[in-house]
Amino acid sequence: MFNQWESEWVQYITPEGEITPTGEKVWDEKSTEEKLRFYRWMTFIRLFDRKMVVLQRQGRIGTYAPLEGQEAAQVGSALALKQEDWVFPSYRDHGVAMIVGMPLTQIILYWAGRVEGCKPPEGVRIMPPAVPIATQIPHAVGAAWGSKLRKENSVAVAYFGDGATSEGDFHEACNFAGVFQLPAILFCQNNGYAISVPFTRQSASKTVAQKASAYNFPGICVDGNDVLAVFEVMKQAVERARQGEGPTLIEAVTYRKGAHTTADDATRYRPFDEVEEWINKRDPLIRYITLLKNEGLLTEQEERDWEENAKQKIEQAVKEAEAIPPKPSTHLFAHVYAKLPPALEKQKEELLKKEGTYHA
Amino acid sequence: MPRLTMVQAIRDALCVALRTDPHVLVLGEDVGKNGGVFRATEGLWEEFGDNRVIDTPLSEAGIVGTSIGLAVSGFKPVAEIQFLSFIYPGFEQVVAHCARLRTRTQSAFPNSLVIRAPYGGGIRAPELHCDSTESLFVHIPGLKVVTPSTPSDAKGLLLAAIQDPDPVIYLEPMKLYRSVKEEVPEGWYEVPIGEAKKVREGEDVTLIAWGAMVPIAVQAADAWIKEGVTCDIIDLRSLYPLDEETIVESVKKTGRVIIVHEAPKTAGLGAEIAAFIQEEAFLYLEAPVARVTGYDVPVPMFALEDAFRPDIHRISRAIHQVISY
Numbered sequence: 222m223f224n225q226w227e228s229e230w231v232q233y234i235t236p237e238g239e240i241t242p243t244g245e246k247v248w249d250e251k252s253t254e255e256k257l258r259f260y261r262w263m264t265f266i267r268l269f270d271r272k273m274v275v276l277q278r279q280g281r282i283g284t285y286a287p288l289e290g291q292e293a294a295q296v297g298s299a300l301a302l303k304q305e306d307w308v309f310p311s312y313r314d315h316g317v318a319m320i321v322g323m324p325l326t327q328i329i330l331y332w333a334g335r336v337e338g339c340k341p342p343e344g345v346r347i348m349p350p351a352v353p354i355a356t357q358i359p360h361a362v363g364a365a366w367g368s369k370l371r372k373e374n375s376v377a378v379a380y381f382g383d384g385a386t387s388e389g390d391f392h393e394a395c396n397f398a399g400v401f402q403l404p405a406i407l408f409c410q411n412n413g414y415a416i417s418v419p420f421t422r423q424s425a426s427k428t429v430a431q432k433a434s435a436y437n438f439p440g441i442c443v444d445g446n447d448v449l450a451v452f453e454v455m456k457q458a459v460e461r462a463r464q465g466e467g468p469t470l471i472e473a474v475t476y477r478k479g480a481h482t483t484a485d486d487a488t489r490y491r492p493f494d495e496v497e498e499w500i501n502k503r504d505p506l507i508r509y510i511t512l513l514k515n516e517g518l519l520t521e522q523e524e525r526d527w528e529e530n531a532k533q534k535i536e537q538a539v540k541e542a543e544a545i546p547p548k549p550s551t552h553l554f555a556h557v558y559a560k561l562p563p564a565l566e567k568q569k570e571e572l573l574k575k576e577g578t579y580h581a
Numbered sequence: 582m583p584r585l586t587m588v589q590a591i592r593d594a595l596c597v598a599l600r601t602d603p604h605v606l607v608l609g610e611d612v613g614k615n616g617g618v619f620r621a622t623e624g625l626w627e628e629f630g631d632n633r634v635i636d637t638p639l640s641e642a643g644i645v646g647t648s649i650g651l652a653v654s655g656f657k658p659v660a661e662i663q664f665l666s667f668i669y670p671g672f673e674q675v676v677a678h679c680a681r682l683r684t685r686t687q688s689a690f691p692n693s694l695v696i697r698a699p700y701g702g703g704i705r706a707p708e709l710h711c712d713s714t715e716s717l718f719v720h721i722p723g724l725k726v727v728t729p730s731t732p733s734d735a736k737g738l739l740l741a742a743i744q745d746p747d748p749v750i751y752l753e754p755m756k757l758y759r760s761v762k763e764e765v766p767e768g769w770y771e772v773p774i775g776e777a778k779k780v781r782e783g784e785d786v787t788l789i790a791w792g793a794m795v796p797i798a799v800q801a802a803d804a805w806i807k808e809g810v811t812c813d814i815i816d817l818r819s820l821y822p823l824d825e826e827t828i829v830e831s832v833k834k835t836g837r838v839i840i841v842h843e844a845p846k847t848a849g850l851g852a853e854i855a856a857f858i859q860e861e862a863f864l865y866l867e868a869p870v871a872r873v874t875g876y877d878v879p880v881p882m883f884a885l886e887d888a889f890r891p892d893i894h895r896i897s898r899a900i901h902q903v904i905s906y
């Protein structure tokens with residue numbers, strides 16, 4: 222199922238953890254610190270993701286969308302962004318969110334069904350996860366437009382899945398981005414499935430990337446489990462955008478190792494062999510760790526230390542999130558309008574009365 | 582008779598329809614191999630094949646739009662929208678075409694199609710999955726809108742919807758998908774669209790509800806029996822057309838009415854029903870028609886959903902209010 226991509230994609234690190242001939246120069250130019258940063262984030266995000274699945278099983282958060290397997294796509298792309306750039310994520314992009322500055326506690330609150338978790342800290346330009354598929358893509362294009370009109374240097378990124386490319390919103394956003402030559406990056410994590418529906422049922426196109434040609438901007442296919450290639454492709458797209466050269470569609474070919482959400486059973490629709498192949502042979506983290514170790518940049522001890530450190534931070538964040546007092550019922554009315562209309566004030570009072578309930 | 586949950590009864594209805602009528606098609610996101618995210622189409626793809634139980638691309642405009650084309654060409658599509666909250670890309674197709682196709686073609690072509698969609702809260706679902714937007718559809722002339730509150734009504738209403746010559750929006754309260762099992766008749770039977778159901782006979786107050794609010798209305802009413810107050814409880818089942826007769830008859834008997842819905846208050850279906858009641862039974866009213874509804878705020882994420890959804894306490898307060906008016 223990978224042939225159509227492998228003939229075209231950018232790949233710098235093979236699934237076996239070897240640098241490809243085209244990747245050598247890119248790899249050599251990276252500092253050790255940069256190389257380790259990829260590893261640290263990918264590991265951190267995987268551990269966070271696994272913790273969230275456990276929290277869901279324990280009933281401490283609600284339904285959760287795991288991202289395991291997509292770490293390289295998220296880390297590589299998000300690390301190519303700057304503080305002033307805009308991010309419009311989907312519900313599976315917690316890795317991206319963390320990297321651009323969304324506190325873990327917020328992400329945990331969000332999945333615990335608490336609206337407070339949607340709010341980014343001051344200065345972090347990320348929107349809450351978009352739940353209706355593809356709807357965030359035009360927003361990113363709009364934010365890119367704003368940046369262009371204001372002659373700012375920032376770019377805007379929309380994160381979405383392969384399924385999203387079937388919605389009108391995706392195509393309409395591409396069209397605007399192309400027509401107005403906007404500094405937007407449309408970043409598709411093609412994980413092969415939209416819930417149960419394989420990409421072959423999503424589109425008769427060979428790739429997502431090729432769709433960009435209809436809108437007359439570059440569409441680039443990259444091995445989404447190769448963090449180095451994703452980073453480079455994203456960096457180039459960001460540079461193009463900053464220089465006023467317009468949008469790019471990036472297709473990062475990846476795989477979600479787990480179910481669509483904690484409410485889904487992926488064994489119903491994915492062949493066992495395929496899943497095994499992705500988990501055992503194509504994992505983004507394993508290949509990168511192999512590479513680092515072969516290069517003498519990471520020892521077993523350092524690996525254990527980093528995992529330990531990450532786990533502690535995650536546990537701490539869970540503790541903090543769970544200690545944040547729940548909002549009162551009247552919070553329903555907070556932030557609905559800048560100023561609450563009188564009719565809503567009345568409803569709010571009515572809700573308060575309910576607290577002193579009348580029992581028959 | 583087999584004992585089924587609502588979601589099993591819906592599946593059974595689809596199965597019976599697919600077996601009985603070769604023109605029936607089931608299409609939507611994840612309805613095929615996966616059997617639907619709520620398992621409402623479980624096993625149908627295996628039994629009826631890829632040409633009759635169809636996994637579509639992720640596109641509500643595509644699903645509704647092609648269903649219209651299929652209907653015009655003589656098929657009876659039963660389209661699933663995975664959650665009602667995600668129908669909006671297809672809303673234009675519903676409003677601008679589906680609802681008025683009969684008028685615009687002067688009945689030249691068939692237009693028999695069903696759009697099924699889970700809706701409503703109470704199951705700790707993720708953000709934005711839980712809206713109750715039935716009134717958006719009730720407001721559109723040309724559509725019929727139904728919603729069951731029991732497994733056997735679910736099956737009979739769905740078969741009636743499939744049999745109906747006009748487009749029907751069939752809303753499935755997620756909260757009730759698996760909450761009870763009951764005996765559901767086998768084979769084809771229909772619950773007529775446009776007929777409400779009396780869930781309880783009472784003398785003092787009329788409670789009007791639908792979908793997931795019905796069992797809550799029943800609980801609230803039961804709590805008042807020991808106080809000597811009995812409620813006539815109407816499960817509308819059909820939101821358009823309304824069973825005007827059943828409503829008026831009950832109001833004339835009790836003179837006191839409470840409408841319960843999960844959707845926000847403003848321009849909710851309760852407003853329409855209240856207006857209708859004062860038109861038809863004004864002189865019988867002993868108290869203003871009361872509404873117990875969701876608040877006029879975006880349906881909250883699940884941490885606050887219990888505060889948003891009408892509960893027995895709010896209904897109880899309303900009962901107290903109308904009887905002591």
Ligand SMILES: Cc1ncc(C[n+]2csc(CCOP(=O)(O)OP(=O)(O)O)c2C)c(N)n1
Pocket residue numbers: 313352353354381382383384385386412414415416481610639641663664667670
């Ligand atoms: C407009 C809309 N339709 C349907 C859904 C239900 N739904 C949630 S996720 C999903 C699949 C999305 O697949 P994809 O875009 O490939 O992203 P992935 O989940 O694989 O990351 C569907 C159909 C939705 N959220 N929004």
